[in-house]
Amino acid sequence: xxILDNDTVVVDAILTxxxxxxxxNGQPLGITKFSFGDTGVDYTLYNxxxxxxxxxxxxxxTSLPMLEAVPDDxxxxxxxxxxxxxxxxxxxxxxxxxxxxxxxxxxxSQTQSTPVTINPTVFPVxxxxxxxxxxxxxxxxxxxxxxNVPFDHPDPASGIVSGRTLEINAQAQQIxxxxxxxxxxxxxxxxxxFVTVTMETNNSTT
Numbered sequence: 362x363x364i365l366d367n368d369t370v371v372v373d374a375i376l377t378x379x380x381x382x383x384x385x386n387g388q389p390l391g392i393t394k395f396s397f398g399d400t401g402v403d404y405t406l407y408n409x410x411x412x413x414x415x416x417x418x419x420x421x422x423t424s425l426p427m428l429e430a431v432p433d434d435x436x437x438x439x440x441x442x443x444x445x446x447x448x449x450x451x452x453x454x455x456x457x458x459x460x461x462x463x464x465x466x467x468x469x470s471q472t473q474s475t476p477v478t479i480n481p482t483v484f485p486v487x488x489x490x491x492x493x494x495x496x497x498x499x500x501x502x503x504x505x506x507x508x509n510v511p512f513d514h515p516d517p518a519s520g521i522v523s524g525r526t527l528e529i530n531a532q533a534q535q536i537x538x539x540x541x542x543x544x545x546x547x548x549x550x551x552x553x554x555f556v557t558v559t560m561e562t563n564n565s566t567t
Contacts, residue, residue, distance in 0.1 A: 373430045401428045455552035456481050456492065463556065465531045467563045474563045476503075476530035479556055481546050490548060494527045496520050498542040501560065503530040512536055531560040538562055 380390055406421035413420075463477045483490045496502060499520045501512030504527070507520040512535040527544070539562060546554040 373427075375430050375432050401425065453552065454487070454548075454550060455484055456546050456548060456554040457484055458482075458546065458554050458556055461554070461556050463558055465529070465558065465560045467561045470566050472534035472563050472566060474531040474533070474536070474560065476528050477558070479527040479529065479544065479546070481526075481554055483548065483551055489525065491523055491525055492527075493521055493523050493547045495545040495547070496522075496529070496542065497544065498540075501532050501535045501540060502542075503532045504528070512540070529558065531563055534564050536560050536563045 376384065376390075383390055402422060402425065404422065406425075407419055408421060409415075409418050411417040411420065458479060458481045463479070465474050465477055467474050479494070481490075481492055496504065496507070497519050498517045499507055500510045500514050500518060503509065504520070504522060506522040509532055510518050512532065529544075539559065541557060541559045544556045544558060546556065
């Protein structure tokens, strides 16, 4: 990944093989959909106390270097901006979670852990909404629908399950050191949510 020149680059695009072939043959690309994201934007830099007034509140944000596009949605466009171009729309759908940071705690005097349940909702409310839960590292994690991967497996492995809620636990007697990982919660047409999960060690009865 590289840094782009804010002063000269307007659009940075990566074409697929089919797109490059069409371009070489003088054919239109036929783009019908696109997505915006704000990966790399630090909104904490917004400064309503800027001495130059309201026109400069967001100067630090707009001065940030632009990241070069990469064809990997685990790196780029992880934070998508939603909308269909409608006018006079005050609120778009988004996912909310009561606790965005949860801990899977060890059961005292045992090598088991206590599961936690992630229960997202949609705003505006959608009854019985279902979600995709992408666990970014399933090593040592116990989730129905995902094959167990040992905690000491050398490489990170991700997994996706779908449902209204997600019950997640640590594999018994597996966790030899505290571990944290992320879960991306998505739903078509809805801004996503992110939860950080921490697992306590459970490889001894002490």
